[in-house]
Amino acid sequence: xxxxxxxxxxxxxxxxxxxxxxxxxxxxxxxxxxxxxxxxxxxxxxxxxxxxxxxxxxxxxxxxxxxxxxxxxxxxxxxxxxxxxxxxxxxxxxxxxxxxxxxxxxxxxxxxxxxxxxxxxxxxxxxxxxxxxx
Amino acid sequence: xxxxxxxxxxxxxxxxxxxxxxxxxxxxxxxxxxxxxxxxxxxxxxxxxxxxxxxxxxxxxxxxxxxxxxxxxxxxxxxxxxxxxxxxxxxxxxxxxxxxxxxxxxxxxxxxx
Numbered sequence: 085x086x087x088x089x090x091x092x093x094x095x096x097x098x099x100x101x102x103x104x105x106x107x108x109x110x111x112x113x114x115x116x117x118x119x120x121x122x123x124x125x126x127x128x129x130x131x132x133x134x135x136x137x138x139x140x141x142x143x144x145x146x147x148x149x150x151x152x153x154x155x156x157x158x159x160x161x162x163x164x165x166x167x168x169x170x171x172x173x174x175x176x177x178x179x180x181x182x183x184x185x186x187x188x189x190x191x192x193x194x195x196x197x198x199x200x201x202x203x204x205x206x207x208x209x210x211x212x213x214x215x216x217x218x
Numbered sequence: 219x220x221x222x223x224x225x226x227x228x229x230x231x232x233x234x235x236x237x238x239x240x241x242x243x244x245x246x247x248x249x250x251x252x253x254x255x256x257x258x259x260x261x262x263x264x265x266x267x268x269x270x271x272x273x274x275x276x277x278x279x280x281x282x283x284x285x286x287x288x289x290x291x292x293x294x295x296x297x298x299x300x301x302x303x304x305x306x307x308x309x310x311x312x313x314x315x316x317x318x319x320x321x322x323x324x325x326x327x328x329x330x331x
Contacts, residue, residue, distance in 0.1 A: 085289075097295065097302070104303060120300040121279045121307055130279060132300050160298050190290045206297065 087183045091171050098168050101160075108136055131210040132156050139164075155209060219250050227258065234263040234322045243326065250330060257329050263322045264288070266315040273314045278307040283314050287321045 122130040138157025142150040150157045170182050192198055224247040228240065235243060247258070264287050273283035281296030301307035310317075 090291075097299075100303075101299070119303040121304045122276065122300075124304075130300055132298055135298070135300070156298055163298075186291055193290045193294075194288070 087180055090183060090186065091175065094167055095171060098164055101164055105136065105139060109140060129213045131206050131213060133213055134216075135160055154213065219247055219252055219255060221248065223255060224248055231263060233266065234319065235326075236316070236319045236323070239319075239323055243323075246330060254330060258326075261325060261329055263325065264318050266318040269314050269318045270311070273307075273310055278310055278314075279304070283310060284317075287314070287318045288325075289317065289321065 118124055118133070120130055120133050122128065123133055132154065134154040135156045138150045138153040138155075139161055141153055142157055142161050167182075174180060174182050193202070224244060227247060228244055232240060250258075269283050269286055272278075272286055277283050277286075279296075279301035281293035281301065284290075284293035284296055296302055296306060296310075299306070302309075
C-alpha cells in the first residue's frame, strides 16, 4: 500500500470514528440498534462489541469502568487520539515516519511468536465479552 | 528463462493476478535469470476465491480476510472496530478479491528483486 493511500484511509477512518462517537453521545437512544453484523445475525457479541461504550466511559474519566466494559477501548482511544497528530505532523514536515513504523509493525506482527499470544488474548476477550452479555 | 517454464507458471497462477498484469509478469519472467525459478515457483500466492469465502462466512467482521492476505494493519483496524462498524465488512466483500491480487503482485515483485 502506498503512503498517500494509507494516510488518507486512516484520516477518513479516524474522522468517521469521531463522528460516530459524537453521534452516539448526542443520541444515546439509538444504542439499542447495534452496528455489529455478528451481533445482529447471531446474537453473540463479537470481540470488540462494547468498544463505543468503553470509549465514552474513558472520555468521562471512568478508567476502570472502561476496562471492565471492553479493554479494546483503551487501544482504540490511543489510536484515535495519536494517529491524526502523527499523520498531520508527517504531512507538514514531508517525512514518512509513520509509514515506516506501520510497515515495521506489520512485519513484527506476522511473526508467529508475536501473533499467537495476541490471537489468544483476543479470543479470551471474546469469551469474556460473551459471558458479560454486552 | 525458458518459455516452456514461463507458460507453465502462467497457466498455474493466472487466477492469482489481475488480468492486465499478466503480460507484464510474462515479460519479466522471460527476461529473468534461471536461478530465480525456485524462488518464483515456491511463492505462497493467496487464492482470491478463498479470501472471498473467508470474508463472507463471518471472517469479514473480525478482519480475518485481511489477515489472510497479509494485510495485518488493516486487519487489526477491522478487528478493533467490529469490521468498520459493519460498513467496511460489506465494502470488503467486493474489494477483497482485487486486494488479494494486488498483494500477490506485490509479493511477486518483492521476490524477483
